[in-house]
Amino acid sequence: MNAVVATLAASGPLASGWFLHGLVLRRRLTAARRDPLSGLPTRAAFERQAARALARGPHAVLVLDLDGFKAVNDTFGHAVGDEVIRSTATSLVDVLGEGHGSVAARLGGDEFAALVPLPDPVALPWLLRGLHDAVTAPCAYRGQSLTVGVSVGACLTAELPSTSLPLALRRADEAMYAAKRSGGGWRIADGPALTCTTTAGRRTGRRGTAGRGAA
Structure with a gap:
């Protein structure tokens, strides 16, 4: 018994070291899956989570792209642009909620994506209106009131x-780009047929349900 106790005591520092090492690795892995600016999952993390979630039932997949973001960067500087990105991320989390199966991510630049469980498609326009209003609400930064537009595309x-x-x-x-071409707002894709690629690398918009904020 004394030999066993002695062995455990001797191995204590080693076990503690391995525990701390594992904890650091887990934290680094978690950080790698999060965008450092917005705090949202990265594209790769989003794709993994979303692929698993889609097997559990109907969802709405959203793509969002800010309108006028370059002008904010050019006029006020990148620090203000960073604040707009953080504010957009906060709006996404606030509207979509956490713990209900929704996943929001920053794809890169000023483009975001989200996956929302949605068994009833009737609720989608309400969701998109609320999301549009939240993202385009004025953002206060050091005494300045900043606003940007957003184009949102959705697919059921x-x-x-x-x-x-x-x-x-x-x-x-495709739906997001169609909304952007019409001046912003939101649009829901309404069919399975693909369309030709635009010169900008995106897809041209198809017919679909559209809205402009409170429309």
């Missing part, structure tokens, strides 16, 4: 021929 996975995240993101991106 229940309307797709297969449960495919890349396909859903492409549909949502």
